[in-house]
Amino acid sequence: MERLAYDIVIVGGGAAGLRGAIAAAETSRALRIAIVSKVYPMRSHTVSAEGGTAAVLRDYDSFDSHGFDTVKGSDFLADQDVVEFFVRRAPGEVIQMEHWGCPWSREPDGRVAVRAFGGMSVKRTAFAADKVGFHMLHTLFQTSLKYENIERFDEWFVTQILAEGGKVAGVAALELRSGTIHAIAAKAVILSTGGAGRVYEFTTNGAIKTGDGMALAYRAGAPLKDMEFLQFHPTCLPGTGILITEAARGEGGYLVNNKGERFLKKYVPEKMELGPRDILSRSIIQEIREGRGFDGPYGHYVGLDLRHLGEEVIDRKLPMVRELSEEYAGIDPVHELIPVRPGQHYIMGGVHTDITGSTGMAGLYAAGEAACVSINGANRLGSNSLSECLVFGAEAGRSAAAYALTQGPVGSNPVTALAKAEETRIFDGLLKREGGESLADVRREMQRAMEEHVGIYRSAEALEKALSLLRELRKRFDRVGVRDKDPFFNTELTATLELDFMLDLAEVIANAALLRKESRGAHSRTDYPKRDDANFLAHSMAFRTATGPRYETKPVTITKWPPAARVY
Amino acid sequence: MAGAPAPKPASATPPPPPRSVPPPPPKPAVPAPKGSSKTIKLRIGRYRPERSAEPFYQEFTIPYRDDMVVLDALNYIKDRIDPTLAYRWSCRMGICGSCGADVEGSPKLTCALYLKDLRKSPVTIEPLANFAVLKDLIVDIEPFMEKLESVNPYIVRGDEKPIERGEYRQTPEELELYRQQSLCINCMLCYAACPVYGHDEKFLGPAASALALRYEMDSRDQGSEERLAAVATSHGIWQCTFVGECSVVCPKHVDPAGAIQQLKARAATRLMRSMLLPLSTR
Numbered sequence: 082m083e084r085l086a087y088d089i090v091i092v093g094g095g096a097a098g099l100r101g102a103i104a105a106a107e108t109s110r111a112l113r114i115a116i117v118s119k120v121y122p123m124r125s126h127t128v129s130a131e132g133g134t135a136a137v138l139r140d141y142d143s144f145d146s147h148g149f150d151t152v153k154g155s156d157f158l159a160d161q162d163v164v165e166f167f168v169r170r171a172p173g174e175v176i177q178m179e180h181w182g183c184p185w186s187r188e189p190d191g192r193v194a195v196r197a198f199g200g201m202s203v204k205r206t207a208f209a210a211d212k213v214g215f216h217m218l219h220t221l222f223q224t225s226l227k228y229e230n231i232e233r234f235d236e237w238f239v240t241q242i243l244a245e246g247g248k249v250a251g252v253a254a255l256e257l258r259s260g261t262i263h264a265i266a267a268k269a270v271i272l273s274t275g276g277a278g279r280v281y282e283f284t285t286n287g288a289i290k291t292g293d294g295m296a297l298a299y300r301a302g303a304p305l306k307d308m309e310f311l312q313f314h315p316t317c318l319p320g321t322g323i324l325i326t327e328a329a330r331g332e333g334g335y336l337v338n339n340k341g342e343r344f345l346k347k348y349v350p351e352k353m354e355l356g357p358r359d360i361l362s363r364s365i366i367q368e369i370r371e372g373r374g375f376d377g378p379y380g381h382y383v384g385l386d387l388r389h390l391g392e393e394v395i396d397r398k399l400p401m402v403r404e405l406s407e408e409y410a411g412i413d414p415v416h417e418l419i420p421v422r423p424g425q426h427y428i429m430g431g432v433h434t435d436i437t438g439s440t441g442m443a444g445l446y447a448a449g450e451a452a453c454v455s456i457n458g459a460n461r462l463g464s465n466s467l468s469e470c471l472v473f474g475a476e477a478g479r480s481a482a483a484y485a486l487t488q489g490p491v492g493s494n495p496v497t498a499l500a501k502a503e504e505t506r507i508f509d510g511l512l513k514r515e516g517g518e519s520l521a522d523v524r525r526e527m528q529r530a531m532e533e534h535v536g537i538y539r540s541a542e543a544l545e546k547a548l549s550l551l552r553e554l555r556k557r558f559d560r561v562g563v564r565d566k567d568p569f570f571n572t573e574l575t576a577t578l579e580l581d582f583m584l585d586l587a588e589v590i591a592n593a594a595l596l597r598k599e600s601r602g603a604h605s606r607t608d609y610p611k612r613d614d615a616n617f618l619a620h621s622m623a624f625r626t627a628t629g630p631r632y633e634t635k636p637v638t639i640t641k642w643p644p645a646a647r648v649y
Numbered sequence: 650m651a652g653a654p655a656p657k658p659a660s661a662t663p664p665p666p667p668r669s670v671p672p673p674p675p676k677p678a679v680p681a682p683k684g685s686s687k688t689i690k691l692r693i694g695r696y697r698p699e700r701s702a703e704p705f706y707q708e709f710t711i712p713y714r715d716d717m718v719v720l721d722a723l724n725y726i727k728d729r730i731d732p733t734l735a736y737r738w739s740c741r742m743g744i745c746g747s748c749g750a751d752v753e754g755s756p757k758l759t760c761a762l763y764l765k766d767l768r769k770s771p772v773t774i775e776p777l778a779n780f781a782v783l784k785d786l787i788v789d790i791e792p793f794m795e796k797l798e799s800v801n802p803y804i805v806r807g808d809e810k811p812i813e814r815g816e817y818r819q820t821p822e823e824l825e826l827y828r829q830q831s832l833c834i835n836c837m838l839c840y841a842a843c844p845v846y847g848h849d850e851k852f853l854g855p856a857a858s859a860l861a862l863r864y865e866m867d868s869r870d871q872g873s874e875e876r877l878a879a880v881a882t883s884h885g886i887w888q889c890t891f892v893g894e895c896s897v898v899c900p901k902h903v904d905p906a907g908a909i910q911q912l913k914a915r916a917a918t919r920l921m922r923s924m925l926l927p928l929s930t931r
């Protein structure tokens with residue numbers, strides 16, 4: 082087995098991973114950095130982000146305002162020291178992106194333009210039309226090409242974190258093109274593998290968002306934090322789950338029911354369409370339940386009305402909204418309502434890290450959607466997560482670099498032997514399996530169980546049901562056979578590995594949701610409809626054991642914003 | 650590109666020898682879900698280097714809905730009929746650039762093409778033309794990546810303003826000068842449509858040229874000298890005969906053909922300047 086060795090291995094080439102790689106590369110030219118990604122970096126799901134990136138860029142704005150909006154949006158579960166650090170760092174990151182060539186939209190005087198976004202009390206969201214993630218990802222990827230000490234392993238699928246004595250030693254990765262497992266030795270590993278939306282049936286997330294990094298960390302012994310908190314975005318196209326960005330409402334779009342009413346006046350009269358996502362999603366479900374939704378081939382929906390904005394504004398500021406509506410819903414938003422309903426969009430939880438990106442396991446770092454640091458708490462504000470990828474991607478890169486510089490050579494670490502065992506597990510175990518179960522069936526049933534029982538509204542009964550279904554599915558997974566026996570570019574094998582990861586995460590999510598007997602942010606328990614600060618103002622931490630997840634709690638850090646009722 | 654040739658096998662990576670038993674024969678197609686009785690046939694170009702050196706076609710019949718894109722059909726086959734089928738996809742919203750294939754002989758994003766618009770059965774789906782095939786619809790991207798990297802696709806500056814001093818001002822009009830070229834999703838459809846690239850695999854080609862122009866036209870950039878030198882090589886922009894197919898197939902309206910013409914003009918100006926002006930004033 083070929084053995085590769087780097088100072089830092091970054092798993093994932095999305096916004097967080099690329100930003101981390103550049104930060105590490107700039108820390109010291111002597112460091113050799115590898116980006117290992119299961120897809121070419123520009124395919125990472127950051128590419129799909131549409132609306133914008135939040136940062137304090139104007140005189141009328143302040144760190145306190147961005148900080149408080151974020152903490153209130155999080156339903157007071159975010160760690161406030163982390164939020165304060167985040168809002169101070171975000172502007173520099175947006176400007177850094179500008180220096181690297183990001184085609185931000187501009188004001189007439191040439192400054193980076195900002196727009197309104199849900200839950201943000203002033204205009205502070207920088208944007209590049211409505212293809213923000215796309216432009217940020219390509220800018221970061223192209224800029225990363227300048228650095229000679231960054232090397233890439235594109236279409237390499239990391240299957241395991243290798244560790245010895247509680248300390249990271251590297252990763253095992255399947256090179257898709259050759260169908261071989263490699264050991265990559267490293268002093269430090271950064272997980273920036275993105276979210277886990279594919280655990281659900283109806284999601285805005287692409288096929289690659291299977292939560293691999295969270296499962297990798299969990300299996301290596303690092304805890305997962307706040308996994309019960311998933312964001313459901315209010316406006317997704319029925320059928321496909323394709324996102325219609327919040328920027329459509331930021332630019333003045335309305336949500337209407339089948340009576341043509343802007344129904345949000347009953348739920349969030351102060352903020353209307355710019356209320357936070359958790360509340361808007363629940364309001365839509367409520368309207369539909371009370372019979373005021375529209376009926377379509379993919380269930381009930383409400384309307385997103387942009388007609389009053391006019392063709393010129395739509396084309397200049399929301400070109401992708403028009404493109405997606407025309408191509409994927411067959412309607413033109415200049416003349417018609419866009420059909421929308423809530424769908425899984427983002428996971429607030431993830432691999433626990435401290436403010437430096439460290440997971441607590443020596444040498445293991447995490448950043449981006451895969452991590453939980455936590456600025457998002459129980460509900461993320463739109464446009465904070467791309468900023469989070471930049472701020473904490475860079476921070477994890479610098480921390481990992483500082484750590485790697487203190488470590489001796491990787492020469493003697495035992496990764497080859499460790500990866501040999503992984504090779505046996507995958508090629509002699511999984512690949513040779515002849516079971517009669519279908520991968521796609523087990524995956525679909527997991528997604529349906531999560532959708533139905535661990536969705537926007539939850540209850541003890543539903544969650545117990547989900548857990549029993551998941552236990553059954555885990556057993557069935559062991560009988561899933563792999564029909565493609567060629568190790569080379571075997572996308573059936575990688576899909577099997579991904580399902581294995583997702584089943585772990587689904588179990589952690591459902592259990593965490595069951596244990597949190599309150600409603601906070603995006604976690605709504607019908608049997609415990611109130612927030613309960615006395616018992617639950619704390620992060621949940623899930624540790625892996627042989628019999629399933631074990632949970633601990635971790636206090637929330639409060640600096641200047643004492644928990645208060647969250648009204649909009 | 651009507652009548653694209655059958656997929657050509659990758660020559661760069663000799664297929665490793667088969668490791669194990671051949672797959673069991675495909676299960677019969679699952680009956681159509683209730684309520685839909687229509688079916689459609691797909692004819693897919695397949696290539697399994699570990700089993701046979703020759704590409705082949707395989708037909709699948711699947712239930713049809715009006716709102717099905719080609720990618721939905723591929724996913725239906727993979728999930729319910731033949732899990733061995735290999736292809737790339739992720740975003741299914743036309744932005745990640747991974748799902749390109751030749752459909753009925755023209756390069757398309759499979760996630761953005763409705764079967765109903767093809768009005769045809771069987772529908773033939775093959776790997777993108779002009780690229781070496783690795784497995785089924787998966788082609789070798791590496792040569793394309795090398796081209797992208799060769800044009801210095803980043804801002805180059807002699808002087809770097811400190812971050813604390815804020816952004817480089819750029820007006821909406823200045824942004825407009827390169828916005829179109831910045832929309833490329835690297836889907837490579839333009840290469841599959843380009844006859845020059847079909848003959849000369851070293852040709853820099855459409856998307857990489859558009860990317861070069863994107864940075865050329867950016868008011869913040871000062872790296873024109875090296876970048877123009879990088880695109881005006883013997884396999885560079887001068888090879889383009891302005892067929893223009895690349896701009897026809899581009900799903901993001903990047904107009905790479907126009908970009909190459911603009912680059913030619915800029916490179917020619919630079920050449921003239923270097924011939925006419927004394928060294929000291931260049």
Ligand SMILES: Cc1cc2nc3c(=O)[nH]c(=O)nc-3n(C[C@H](O)[C@H](O)[C@H](O)COP(=O)(O)OP(=O)(O)OC[C@H]3O[C@@H](n4cnc5c(N)ncnc54)[C@H](O)[C@@H]3O)c2cc1C
Nearest residue numbers: 093094095096097119127132133239275449450464466467
């Ligand atoms: C449709 C949509 C719109 C959004 N809009 C906005 C917005 O407007 N503003 C905002 O702030 N946020 C937005 N978000 C959220 C935001 O885009 C994401 O949270 C963010 O981009 C995540 O970036 P990342 O770098 O953490 O992960 P990703 O970009 O998902 O990258 C993950 C990387 O990890 C790699 N990887 C994963 N598993 C493995 C493995 N096993 N081995 C090797 N590599 C692996 C992948 O190849 C990929 O390179 C949006 C999200 C969606 C889905």
Ligand code: SF4
Nearest residue numbers: 833834836837839899
């Ligand atoms: S120029 Fe157009 S066709 Fe070519 S890679 Fe870019 S987006 Fe695709």
Ligand code: FES
Nearest residue numbers: 741745746748760
């Ligand atoms: S799947 Fe991303 S462009 Fe088609």
